[in-house]
Amino acid sequence: MKTSTFEQYESSVRSYCRHFPTIFTDAKGAVMKDEDGKEYIDFFCGAGAVNYGHNNSYIKNKVVDYLMTDGIIHALDMYTVPKREFIETLEQKIIKPRGYDYKIMFTGPTGTNGIEAAIKLARKETKRRNIFAFMGCFHGMTHGALSLTSEMYARNAANATFTDVTHIPAPYMVEGMNVIDYMQMLIDDDHSAVEKPAAVIMETVQAEGGIRVFSDEFLRDVRDFCTRNGILMIIDDVQVGCCRTGSFFSFERAGIKPDIVVMSKSIGGIGMPLAIVLHTAELDHWKPGEHNGTFRGNQLSFIAGKAAIDYLTENNVEAETKRKGELIRDFLETQILPLDSRLELRGLGLIWGIDVGKINPELSEQIIEKSFEKNLICECAGREGAVVKMMPPLVIEDELLIEGLQRLKKSFEEVLGK
């Protein structure tokens, strides 16, 4: 196994590879293989980019078929057949059946690029500059998104000036504080020093913040707060959209309609780079090219994205995700939580985290290393990295899921000394 190439030539900014010091070759479903032929169960799922499994055959075959015909691959934002079909499929199978009326905006094919577009739109429309974001959030690493992202490590690395964002404590952070009332006070009090925002931006589950699930009620309250005050609501569904929580949009559980939704990761089906911004028709005052990006017309992503929507609707991925979610919750509650009363479990659908912070935040890193030794890929997240994060492909077979959980349990046991 030759990792020296990376050590010699790749920038030291590389990160995940440090937890998984092997060289991967191929992957299928929930299994990844390395150069030594070892097979790993994948509980990381490309940070949510391969929800429908590595090399999902249905999706991949559509891509290969297209490539075989010399279908145009790159077309900026010109009209193409794959783009038309992606749009129609997304509208007909996802957006309209759920009662939404979003228009689709194609941005540079990264979640952070979609976020940049979303805040431009909100500021343009409202003629206000401030944005409310929640502490604990992660919205991306380009400077506009990073001004929202609450992670100090990432912010400090930029040595930059961030402006026009007010960070609001998430509901789990300040005991006894009603966050909605707090935001209303910031707007109403003529001595708050805080400008009324263009938008409130949020994830429905703060994944990087430590698998912090916002309650349905809180999501509805934010929606009401925004509506009441003429503020736009932006949902960043980059990581927990695309069925991860059991419904295509993660906010469906709350019965709300955000004004703007940002999606990426699994919207590209099998890890093909794609990002979209959905915005209501009434916000559609963009002038041509006010936001753009060369790779917003990656046709293979449209092909894969359309195929993914077909796949997920035909294979009951939402329902299956909910079912497996119960399975994983049950295992974690009954098999791992009892190992130490200070462990905390949070999650829904197929995104879960166990917080070891009350014991010792550093244990999480030991646990994922132990897991890797047992051929299980999972990562840590959250404050001080104290949360062991589990995010398998939604299509993982039950046996593999259980097997992965067993390995995880052993890792916990070894690290906790049980």
Added chain:
Amino acid sequence: MKTSTFEQYESSVRSYCRHFPTIFTDAKGAVMKDEDGKEYIDFFCGAGAVNYGHNNSYIKNKVVDYLMTDGIIHALDMYTVPKREFIETLEQKIIKPRGYDYKIMFTGPTGTNGIEAAIKLARKETKRRNIFAFMGCFHGMTHGALSLTSEMYARNAANATFTDVTHIPAPYMVEGMNVIDYMQMLIDDDHSAVEKPAAVIMETVQAEGGIRVFSDEFLRDVRDFCTRNGILMIIDDVQVGCCRTGSFFSFERAGIKPDIVVMSKSIGGIGMPLAIVLHTAELDHWKPGEHNGTFRGNQLSFIAGKAAIDYLTENNVEAETKRKGELIRDFLETQILPLDSRLELRGLGLIWGIDVGKINPELSEQIIEKSFEKNLICECAGREGAVVKMMPPLVIEDELLIEGLQRLKKSFEEVLGK
């Protein structure tokens, strides 16, 4: 032809499609086809993303082969075989033979994301915040890059506060002004109000700024200026790198070594999303994950990117580009420029622009519309969009190139009334 889907559902931010109101289906080399079976000669080249031709067979076949083996598609920044091979090929065939020692950083797969990483690195390393950028530049649309980008249309759309950038007039802008002396003065004068910058960022040809070619001498002077003052030099080679000007890196003609180079577009071979930042080894103080992005590990891009390097080196693309560059220059100088003495021609390699601004900036739009009617795809750029921009794939056959130029000439004639 059904464009109503786009009109109904796609955000009004879409732009290029407005100049080319048809629906493209497939493409090969320098030819694009639409749903009606019409064939277009492509002088736009995906804004530089398909330098080696649409569906370049050599490159595409490598991608298909990989897909067939269930090679891992998405792997974040974990180690993989395609990534290793891309790194080795780029180092061995491009970087080392040219005498550079760059480390390779993989960013989110868009040029703008690479720029964001580059300015983070420069500010981190120097502990300074200011950046010098040149008026006329285009570095991207995310907020960090956009703070550099000089296009007012794009800047205004964001309704955002931009900080920590000083824009310097490009050499062609202020008659009688020595731009290097000006920058030196800004640093030396204790009453300039301008902070010493972390970096000077520039393109070697301002493409969006109107195909403005910086002279070899100016590039060297900027390099000297940076070295002399302990400032980093960043070259944005997103649009004119990858052989576009006749050498892999566009700055080779000046014999300089920038501290940081940002590449994207054709680095992904056939339009596969990819962006890299090359930085000298001595700048490699990144801590893990200080910049990241989900799709920085798109394996198909590595496959295509490696294949592209193999292709370009084996097919003398650099030399061919130079040769065709002379051909196009000759045609434009002898066939089009004589149509009106107020036309201005600028370019090198296979990127050229004819500026109609001294006649009437709006003529350029008429010319590209006429060209489209003649099945030629080209776009406008520059101040007030007054420049007709020609950027065919580097691998375009001579006959197609001449045919395209003939069509362009006819468009000029019709619009200029000759």
Added chain:
Amino acid sequence: MKTSTFEQYESSVRSYCRHFPTIFTDAKGAVMKDEDGKEYIDFFCGAGAVNYGHNNSYIKNKVVDYLMTDGIIHALDMYTVPKREFIETLEQKIIKPRGYDYKIMFTGPTGTNGIEAAIKLARKETKRRNIFAFMGCFHGMTHGALSLTSEMYARNAANATFTDVTHIPAPYMVEGMNVIDYMQMLIDDDHSAVEKPAAVIMETVQAEGGIRVFSDEFLRDVRDFCTRNGILMIIDDVQVGCCRTGSFFSFERAGIKPDIVVMSKSIGGIGMPLAIVLHTAELDHWKPGEHNGTFRGNQLSFIAGKAAIDYLTENNVEAETKRKGELIRDFLETQILPLDSRLELRGLGLIWGIDVGKINPELSEQIIEKSFEKNLICECAGREGAVVKMMPPLVIEDELLIEGLQRLKKSFEEVLGK
């Protein structure tokens, strides 16, 4: 009475004159006279600038004597006898007896200028840019101070970008929130998005914020918070310093030592413009002229300032203030509060406010207008201007104080319809 001059030629930015539409001529102690010979009891006290009474004879005579000798009036920051004597008196009679070791910095002669200097010093010393300020605060109207000031009316008027300040809810604002814990969380949580500040700046009583008195305990807790975290504590004692609360420094009641103290208003004795910044010796790393201002060397202010210190120490102004404070509190509690159970009384020493916000914020304006009709000068303050503010000169005679309070009571009765 000729106010037409003002209406015709003075900028419409003028404000207090709108509540007191007469032309004042002379003033003595707590009494102001107008051109028609009417006498007014002054419960406004030049917003705290004439604590020792209008035309305090002891102080004024010193000024006149100095003027008679052709003593130098304006000397920038050169050494002069009046400056030396002011410094010695302030150190010997105020600073040292209280156990402090402050150095004295002379800034431009306005409170806001002192605040500007204070935040420069804090940012310089700590090499950090962020400042924590409390919602409800007022620190001045120049852009640095205004970035701290929480009043939206003032902030919006500037149409400016404010950076590098985090506004913290004051303890009375968010029920159930421990503000110290909140600030500690902002610093400790690696996902707060809030940078560790250079300083916490605060008033001990938010005067403009509505006569909000911070408890001794809270002041000590902030001091501890700052000490514990290596953050500087800045007290803005511009309005409530100079004995207003019963001790020279308003923070003496809490037994704390701020790192930086800003004083103005009554530090100039009889309304002579003066502002000083006191900072600990260990912060004294200023380089010459890093902050300056032409009128920081106004000798008449030094003369008056010294005389004021002599006066206040020899006339037990601190003790008298406390005594009269009890008198005023007693009257307000027993005579005015009972008029309506929704009235709220806040204050200490000789600064008091009655908040009518729970009835109707606009009543306060009616009350001060009624008071003016009764020849009593007082102003409103606070959120929505809902607080009737009482701030007589500290030297007001008891009978005048009671007479003023009687007039105020009548105004309340008339407006409340009792």
Added chain:
Amino acid sequence: MKTSTFEQYESSVRSYCRHFPTIFTDAKGAVMKDEDGKEYIDFFCGAGAVNYGHNNSYIKNKVVDYLMTDGIIHALDMYTVPKREFIETLEQKIIKPRGYDYKIMFTGPTGTNGIEAAIKLARKETKRRNIFAFMGCFHGMTHGALSLTSEMYARNAANATFTDVTHIPAPYMVEGMNVIDYMQMLIDDDHSAVEKPAAVIMETVQAEGGIRVFSDEFLRDVRDFCTRNGILMIIDDVQVGCCRTGSFFSFERAGIKPDIVVMSKSIGGIGMPLAIVLHTAELDHWKPGEHNGTFRGNQLSFIAGKAAIDYLTENNVEAETKRKGELIRDFLETQILPLDSRLELRGLGLIWGIDVGKINPELSEQIIEKSFEKNLICECAGREGAVVKMMPPLVIEDELLIEGLQRLKKSFEEVLGK
């Protein structure tokens, strides 16, 4: 002589005192005395604050008379007799006779405070945020003014983020550059990255920048540029207004009418703190109190300010300034400039500078030290402090002026080794 008090207790930020290590006691006209009874000729004039001479008897007597009557001293912005008389006198004797229609705004009594108000007004009125300021300028030390001030020493000391200002090279800085064309280009070029400004702010003579006199033509060109483009023109007349250049307003020589004028220093007559902003009637959309400050109602400054206007009009100060200006120019040209061909002389009226920068910037400090030894007070200014600045009171007697110049000449001779 006891300077130890200052060394022990005054903040190290003190500056001018370091050049003049003595303790001043009294002053009259152009003569300052110290504790040892030494008399100094004053060529510094309190940085322009005592244009009519120290302790000008006419002015001072008015102040004393007022004090004797218990006239109100401090009145915020309430209406008073002294304020009315100041307004009427300024309007009738200065503003109207010159054909202007300015309204008068009273700000905090420092030049920097007036500047802060001026930029607020410009940004409010135009709804634009950017301001153009010239490199070499000095507009004050509070954060809004400091964002304009070009001196790096002062800017760096703040460790602050400055936004919304574009600094333009002054006409003397970039050879061959037409500054008006440059500004027009910044506005017209759709790729300049520079936002159209709310205002251009400038001094007519950059005093701190090194006695750089802008030509009449340039002032008119800036005025035209502003008018043509709907941009406000702000003149900072803090240092060179009040007759310093030979006319009350320094811009009269160019026959222009700025939209906003900021005055301070000698507007207070004998060094009494005062600052005013003059703005055209059509800009008078201030809402009450949108800018304020406690000491904007310092009655002694109104008394002195009115008396100063009476004095200057009755004593032909403008004409006298012009006459003495010729006298000083003649001396410098014939007596000092010949000492070394590298000396540069700049100035007009009674503000002059000799630039030693082409010999050695540090000589200026030696020259002012030598001058102090000869009982002459003058200071240095300009880039690297290389300019010996001469700014005597306008009322200096001819003999004293010549005597001062003789002393200065000797200092030059000694330092230059002649």
